[in-house]
Amino acid sequence: MSSAPLQLQNICKNYGALRVTDDVSLNIEAGELHAIIGPNGAGKTTLIHQISGHAQSDSGRIIFDGQDVSRLPMAERARMGLVRSFQITSILPRFSALENVAIAVQARSGSSFSFFGNASKEPALNDTAMTLLSRFGLAARAGVPAGQMSHGEKRQLEIAIALAAKPKLLLLDEPLAGTSHDESQRLINTLQELRKELPIVLIEHDMDAVFALADRVSVLVYGRIIASGSPQSIRDNAEVRAAYLGEEAA
Amino acid sequence: MNNLVDLDTPASPALATPLRTSRAYVLPLIVFAIFALVPLSVLWGSQSFILALVTRIMILALAAMSLDLLIGYGAMISFGHAAYVGLGAYSVAILSSHGITDGFIQLAVALGVSLIFALFTGAISLRTKGVYFIMITLAFGQMLFFLGTSLAAYGGDDGLTLASRSMFFASNFLKNDVAMYYVAFGVLLGAYLLLRAIVASRFGRVLRGIRENPVRMEAIGFAPYRYQLTAYVIAGMIAGVSGFLLANQTEFVSPAYTAWQRSGDLIFVLVLGGLGSLHGAIIGAAVFSLLADILSHYTENWALIFGPILILVVLYARGGITGLFGSKS
Numbered sequence: 001m002s003s004a005p006l007q008l009q010n011i012c013k014n015y016g017a018l019r020v021t022d023d024v025s026l027n028i029e030a031g032e033l034h035a036i037i038g039p040n041g042a043g044k045t046t047l048i049h050q051i052s053g054h055a056q057s058d059s060g061r062i063i064f065d066g067q068d069v070s071r072l073p074m075a076e077r078a079r080m081g082l083v084r085s086f087q088i089t090s091i092l093p094r095f096s097a098l099e100n101v102a103i104a105v106q107a108r109s110g111s112s113f114s115f116f117g118n119a120s121k122e123p124a125l126n127d128t129a130m131t132l133l134s135r136f137g138l139a140a141r142a143g144v145p146a147g148q149m150s151h152g153e154k155r156q157l158e159i160a161i162a163l164a165a166k167p168k169l170l171l172l173d174e175p176l177a178g179t180s181h182d183e184s185q186r187l188i189n190t191l192q193e194l195r196k197e198l199p200i201v202l203i204e205h206d207m208d209a210v211f212a213l214a215d216r217v218s219v220l221v222y223g224r225i226i227a228s229g230s231p232q233s234i235r236d237n238a239e240v241r242a243a244y245l246g247e248e249a250a
Numbered sequence: 251m252n253n254l255v256d257l258d259t260p261a262s263p264a265l266a267t268p269l270r271t272s273r274a275y276v277l278p279l280i281v282f283a284i285f286a287l288v289p290l291s292v293l294w295g296s297q298s299f300i301l302a303l304v305t306r307i308m309i310l311a312l313a314a315m316s317l318d319l320l321i322g323y324g325a326m327i328s329f330g331h332a333a334y335v336g337l338g339a340y341s342v343a344i345l346s347s348h349g350i351t352d353g354f355i356q357l358a359v360a361l362g363v364s365l366i367f368a369l370f371t372g373a374i375s376l377r378t379k380g381v382y383f384i385m386i387t388l389a390f391g392q393m394l395f396f397l398g399t400s401l402a403a404y405g406g407d408d409g410l411t412l413a414s415r416s417m418f419f420a421s422n423f424l425k426n427d428v429a430m431y432y433v434a435f436g437v438l439l440g441a442y443l444l445l446r447a448i449v450a451s452r453f454g455r456v457l458r459g460i461r462e463n464p465v466r467m468e469a470i471g472f473a474p475y476r477y478q479l480t481a482y483v484i485a486g487m488i489a490g491v492s493g494f495l496l497a498n499q500t501e502f503v504s505p506a507y508t509a510w511q512r513s514g515d516l517i518f519v520l521v522l523g524g525l526g527s528l529h530g531a532i533i534g535a536a537v538f539s540l541l542a543d544i545l546s547h548y549t550e551n552w553a554l555i556f557g558p559i560l561i562l563v564v565l566y567a568r569g570g571i572t573g574l575f576g577s578k579s
Contacts, residue, residue, distance in 0.1 A: 115447065119452040
C-alpha cells in the first residue's frame with residue numbers, strides 16, 4: 001500500500017447524464033505540490049469539491065492520512081486537516097480580517113460549544129491569527145471588514161484562513177483567479193514558501209505559475225486524467241499539447 | 251476613512267459585531283433604566299393599566315429577543331416562534347388546573363417542554379433552508395395551534411382561565427402587579443445579559459459566521475447543523491419563559507397565543523426595532539405595543555396603519571429603530 005497522504009482511487013461523479021469526474025486515480029505524495037490543469041469545464045473544481053467533501057463522490061474511495069474519508073462531510077475532513085480554498089472568494093464579509101482568521105484558529109483549538117467569555121478577546125486566538133495575517137502582509141488591515149478588502153487581499157486572506165485551520169494538506173482552487181500581476185506575483189511567492197511546509201494540490205490556469213511551482217502536474221480533460229508527470233514531461237506530451245496547450249499555442 | 255464604513259451597507263452596523271464601544275451600551279442602558287422606573291409613575295397617580303401594558307411589552311420583548319438570536323444572529327427565519335410562548339403558557343395553565351401552582355415546577359415544565367419541542371422540530375426543520383425552513387416552522391407552529399384548539403379538557407378554542415398566579419416559596423406575591431412587573435423586568439434583563447454573552451462567545455461567533463457564509467464555516471471544520479440546532483433550542487426555551495410570564499400576567503391562556511399571526515408579530519417587532527442587536531427587539535416591542543394601543547383608541551382597523559409603517563421601515567430604515575440611532579462600531 002502506498003503511504004501517500006492523499007490517495008484518490010477510481011473516483012467518479014455524474015451530474016445527471018454528464019460524467020464530470022471519470023474514474024480518477026491519483027496519489028498526492030508527501031511534500032509535493034501537485035498541480036491539476038485542464039481546459040475550462042474539465043471538472044477541476046468538481047474534483048476539489050469531491051476531495052474536500054463539498055460534493056460526495058458517486059463511487060471510488062478517497063484515502064486521507066491513512067483513513068477512508070470518502071463518506072465524511074466537509075467539516076469533518078477539514079478537522080482532520082484536509083483544508084481547501086475556493087475559486088470564488090469565500091470569506092465572512094462582515095467579520096474583520098482578524099476575526100476571519102481567528103475563527104479558523106478557534107475551529108482547531110478547544111470547544112466552540114462555549115457560551116461565555118468574549119471570543120473576540122481571546123489572546124491565544126488573536127495572537128495566532130495576527131501572526132498569520134502578518135505573514136501575508138495583512139497585519140495593517142486586521143481591523144478592516146473582509147468584504148471591503150481588495151480582491152488580491154481577499155485571496156491572501158483566504159489562504160491565511162486555510163492555514164489557520166491547521167491543514168495537513170491544502171487544496172487550492174485557482175488562488176490566482178482575477179488577481180493583478182503584482183498580486184499574483186505576491187501569491188506565487190507565498191505558495192513557494194508554503195510548499196516547503198505541507199503537500200498542496202493546486203488548480204490553476206496561469207501556466208507560468210503552474211510550471212514555476214509544481215513538482216508534478218496532472219492534466220484533466222473531460223473528467224479524465226490523460227497525463228501525469230513532471231512539468232517537463234507534461235510540456236513534451238503530445239496528447240496534452242493537442243488537448244490543452246494546443247489551445248494556447250493556436 | 252469613510253470607505254471603512256458603509257460600503258457593503260449592512261442592514262445594521264450592530265449586525266457585524268457584538269457590542270464593542272462604550273457608546274453602544276448607552277441605548278440598552280437607557281431602555282432598561284426606563285423600564286426600571288415605570289412603576290414609580292404609578293405612585294404619582296398614573297393608572298395601573300400602564301403597569302400591565304408595560305409588563306406585556308417586556309414579555310413580548312423577551313419572546314422577540316429570543317427570536318433575534320435565530321433571525322438576527324443565525325439567519326434562521328422561524329415563522330413558528332409563538333409556539334414556544336404557547337407551550338410555556340399552557341404549562342402554567344394545565345399544571346395550575348390540576349392544583350400544581352408552584353412556580354418553580356411550572357417553570358421547569360415550561361422549559362422542559364420547550365426544549366423537547368425545539369429539539370424535535372428543530373432537528374427536522376434545520377434540514378431545510380430558506381423558504382422551506384420558514385414554511386416548516388410555520389407548519390409546526392400551526393400543529394400546536396390546532397392541538398390547543400382540540401384540548402377540550404383545557405378549554406379548547408375558548409382557552410383556560412388561571413385560578414391563580416404561580417406561587418413561589420409558598421407565597422403568592424406575584425398577585426401584586428408591581429411584583430409581577432419586576433419579575434418580568436428581572437427575567438428580561440437576565441435574558442438580555444445571557445444572550446449578549448452568548449452572541450459574543452465562541453459559540454455565538456460560530457453562529458454569526460454561519461449566518462455570513464455557511465460553506466466557508468464548513469470548510470474550516472464547523473458543521474453548521476449542531477450550532478444552529480443549539481441556538482434553536484436556546485431561543486425556544488427563552489420564548490417558553492416568556493409564555494410562562496404571559497400566562498401569569500394575563501391569568502389566561504388560549505390557542506391564539508400560538509397562532510401564526512403571533513409569530514408574524516414577533517418578526518414585525520424585530521424588523522421594526524432592528525435585527526441583530528437584541529435591544530432592538532425590546533424597542534420594537536415597545537413601539538409595536540404602544541402604537542397598537544394608541545391606534546386602537548381611534549380605529550378598529552389599526553392593523554391597516556401598521557402595514558404601511560412596516561413597509562416604510564423596510565424601505566427607508568433597514569436597521570429598524572436602533573439603526574436610526576446609528577450605533578457605529
